[in-house]
Amino acid sequence: MEYKFSDRVSNLKPSAIREIFKYAADPSVVSLSAGNPSPDAFPTKEIAEISAKVLAEDPISxxxxxxxxxxxxxxxxxxxxxxxxxxxxxxxxxILITTGAQQIMDLCSKALVNEGEVVICEAPSFIGSLNTFRSYNAKLVGVPVEPDGMNTEKLEEALKANPNAKLIYTIPNFQNPSGVTMSLEKRKKVYELAKKYGVLIIEDNPYGDLRYSGEYVPNIKSLDTDGIVIYAGSFSKVISPGMRVAYTIAPKPIFQKLVVCKQGNDVHTNIWSQYVCDEFITKYDFNAHLARLREIYTKKASFCMELLDKYCAPKITYHKIDGGLFIWCDLPEDIDMPKFCRELVLKKVCVVPGNAFLTDENETCHSFRINFSTPTDEQLERGIKILGEYANSL
Amino acid sequence: MEYKFSDRVSNLKPSAIREIFKYAADPSVVSLSAGNPSPDAFPTKEIAEISAKVLAEDPISxxxxxxxxxxxxxxxxxxxxxxxxxxxxxxxxxILITTGAQQIMDLCSKALVNEGEVVICEAPSFIGSLNTFRSYNAKLVGVPVEPDGMNTEKLEEALKANPNAKLIYTIPNFQNPSGVTMSLEKRKKVYELAKKYGVLIIEDNPYGDLRYSGEYVPNIKSLDTDGIVIYAGSFSKVISPGMRVAYTIAPKPIFQKLVVCKQGNDVHTNIWSQYVCDEFITKYDFNAHLARLREIYTKKASFCMELLDKYCAPKITYHKIDGGLFIWCDLPEDIDMPKFCRELVLKKVCVVPGNAFLTDENETCHSFRINFSTPTDEQLERGIKILGEYANSL
Incomplete structure (x- = not known):
């Protein structure tokens, strides 16, 4: 039997990151390619307590x-x-509970974007979301990310050039993969432009609670007096990603359509884990837990940046971060970045080639992404040493 | 802001069943409209044991x-x-683990059906799946269900008339809502026709383990030497629906595409619940558990049919079942079925109007569906008595 797939997915490839995970599964490889919370960051004792309690008290519900x-x-x-x-x-x-924030992208694509219509993304942006938009045959248009967030002139050009744009997708805090945080001024500007051109914003904020330095910047959704922002929050980085519990705060008419789409998607999100999240944020000190996470990750992020300074200069430069789980690194233009990443795997270190995060993967790119939350300190040191030595040997 | 939804979903309505659930939430109403497992059917003690064990042994995984x-x-x-x-x-x-079997329908629609292409369904069929197909702008073509399953002459007519048919969707065991089980002869015929016309079959089998009488009939997938059957199985009716753990057994090239679609859908299914299901089917006596469920439901199904005999004849007739959770009931043609169901709610009994299960909800229909797994025996007797007295008063 020769299978004929739909037009939407016939060109869809497995996520480059998830493919890289297959190498990363080799225990001799140091993976700087993941985005997993640190094993130290899980409230396992509390989860076990809550789970035992709710199963004892109200097992059927x-x-x-x-x-x-x-x-x-x-x-x-x-x-x-x-x-x-x-x-x-x-x-x-x-507010709608979803099966991970990935499902928010799926439901919004399904409900709001016809095939061929445009989703405007940051370039680079989170590959998982880009692939979801692609899976609905949306056309992706990338807008470059600057140190203070999306280039808003280019955003306006993109909005003018694409009257069939339906969504602006942004990760304003500690963006994946660039690590960039959008300034308040740019948040206001993005909001204004979305309003002016009648386009909705998806504000994806999985890392917002993980700020290690710098000042808090209000969410774009907090500016939303016109009902044009769909906010995506998640427990994946602050309680457990394996539970797949996230949430979207959306204008009511959109919420209602997302609920109908969710019925057809998976009926509802694992209810056991929803009970666990609810007890955790209400009966425990959630803000103290977040403070503990920030403490863990502040240390790891500083350690990682120190290692980059120590081993990677001058060939690899990187962008300092104020939060999140990722650091974006640049190679000199005379180094072939994809080849560099492939060779690095043979040296037992995995990073994610930057072009994986572009709307057009074939575009030239000299950057790659590293993660510091998943590896141990020992692995971080070993991996970044190999990374630096290799880059500086070229 | 006036929101413009995608063409796929602009006509999509909330599932009629889930809307009916809102009345059913009133504790004074007897709901015969659900499809929930009986509260007696959950292995709550075992789930609590396993959960405590896996969280203690390997919390991070x-x-x-x-x-x-x-x-x-x-x-x-x-x-x-x-x-x-x-x-x-x-x-x-x-084999791919999914977030409920509903997600299998979503992933198959996304991967295999272009907008405007045809999905052939039984008429009546499970509304949840029909709505998922609709949410991808598939065109639904219904084939009548007879006491031994789909009318295969009509199926062939539908295949001839719709050269752009991509899928045949069938629930061969104790079909929801009709309760019908497809004969082996018809399973073979459906398989042959799918092969002849180059169309794939989705075999949805959530109730297969819940047979109370009659002889086991092999799955269509067990006949699949050509790689044309996608099998959908689920733990929802045999362990817990709240966990949202189901699985599809599909030809490898289709499996691979479904995995890519699942990455974009929810990344993966709640892993905690996957651990629980795995321990339950391997470390406990799963077949003994299934035998216990059959014992519970055999009693409830017999009791329900006795009540229908006692209270509902002659105005309401019903189709005897060999398994599953639903009984399909017919009203005389001179009774307006939708009106009957609405009036019944005022008498504090909820059933599901049969037209909710048709590919065209506006078609005339004189049937409704009742469920016997969720209500207590006392509720069943009270509800069916009201149902019968009302029908026989007309």
Whole structure:
């Protein structure tokens, strides 16, 4: 049988990152390619306690079918928390629990983007989201990321050139992969442009709670008086990614359509894990937990940047970060970056080639992404030493 | 802001069943409209034991990111189990863990069906799957269900009339909503026709393990020497629906494309619950658990049919079932079925109007679906008494 796939997916390839994970599974390889939380960052004791409690107290509700909107107490508590801590969400919004933030991209694509319509992304941007948009045959248009976020002149050019643009996709805090945080001024400008051109914004904020230095910048969603921002939050980086619990705060008419799409997608998100997240954020000191995570990652990020200074200069330069899990590194233009990354795997170190994060993977790129949250300090030192020595030998 | 939704979803409505659930949430209403497993059917003690064990032994693996294909031991054990018990799956197939079987329909639609292409369904069929196909702008063509399954002459007519048909969607065992089981002869015929017309089959089998009478009929997938059947299995009816763990056994090239689509959909299924399902089917006596479920449901199904005999004749007739969770009931043609169902809600009983399960909801229909797994015996008696008295008063 010769299989005929749909037009949407016939050119879709497995995520380059997930392919690299296959090398990374070799225990002799130092993987700087992941985006996993540190093993030290999981509240495992609390999760085990809560799980035992909810299974003892109300096992049927925890294991039975539930509603597509998500567990009502979790939705209520999250809405209150996001309003109080981040002025995010209003009476015109509602909150939907999703199976990871990846599902938010899927539901928004399905509900809002016809085949051939445009999604404007940062270039570079998170490959997982780009692939989801691609899987709906959306056309991706990249806007360069500068040290203070998206180039807003280029954004306006892209909006003018693409009247069929439906979404602007942005990760304003500690962007994956560039590490860049968008300034408040640019957040306001992106919002204004979206409003002017009648385009919705997806604000993807998985790393917002992981700030190690610099000043807090308000969410774009906190500026949303016109109902044009869809906010994506997640427990993956702050409780557990394996549970797949995330949430979107969206204008009510969009929320309602996303709920219908979610019914057809997976009916509802694992309800047991929703109970666990709800108890964790309400009965435990969630803000103290976040402070502990910041402490862990501040150390790891500083250590990683010290190692880059020590081993990688002058051939590899990197962009200092204020938060998140990733550091973006540049090679000189005379080094073939994809070849460099392939050779590096043979030296038992994995990084992610930067072109994986571009809207056009064939574009020339001299950067790569490293992650410091998953490896141990020993692995970080070993990996970055090899990385630096190799680059400086070329 | 006036929101413009995609063409795929602009006509998509919330599932009629899930809307009915809102009335059903009123505790004074007897809901015969759900499809939830009986509260007695959950292995809650075992799930709590396993969960505590895996969280103690290997918390990071249970809570960390995992692979899109699913937890490798679970995939291996399921493949072995399905081969041994049901001769289902071959070396040409692979097995993907999904977030409920609903996600299988989503991934197959995305990977295999262009907008405007045809999915052939049983009429009536499971509304959740129909809505997923609709959400990809597939055109649904219904083929009537007879007491021994799909009308295969009409199926061939539909295949001839729709050269752009991509999938035949069938629930061969104790079909939702009709309760019908497809004969072996018809399974072979459906397979032959799919092969002849170059169309793939999705065999959705959530209720296969819940047979209360009659003889076992082999899965269509067990006949699949040509790589044209995608099998959908689920733990929702036999362990817990709240966990959202299901699986598809599909020809390898299709499996690979479904994995890529799943990356963009939700990255992977809740890994904690995958660990729990794996331990439950390997370290506990899964077949004894299934036998216990059959015992519970055989009693409930018989009791429900006795009540229908006692209270509902002559106005309501019903189709005897050999398994599953649903009974399909017919009203005389002079009774307006949708009105009947609406009036019934005011009398505090909920059933699902049969037209909700048709490819065209506006078609005339004199049937409705009832469920006997969720209500208690007391609720069943109270609900069916009201149902029968009301029908016989008309």
């Amino acid at each position: 925890v294991l039975q079918y539930s509603v597509s909107e998500g567990y009502a107490p979790l939705r209520k508590h999250l809405a209150e928390y996001m309003k109080k801590e981040h002025n995010t969400g209003s009476d015109n919004d509602d | 249970v809570l960390q990111y995992s692979v899109s294909e699913g937890y490798a031991p679970l995939r291996k054990h399921l493949a072995e189990y399905m081969k041994k018990e049901h001769n289902t799956g071959s070396d040409n197939d692979d």
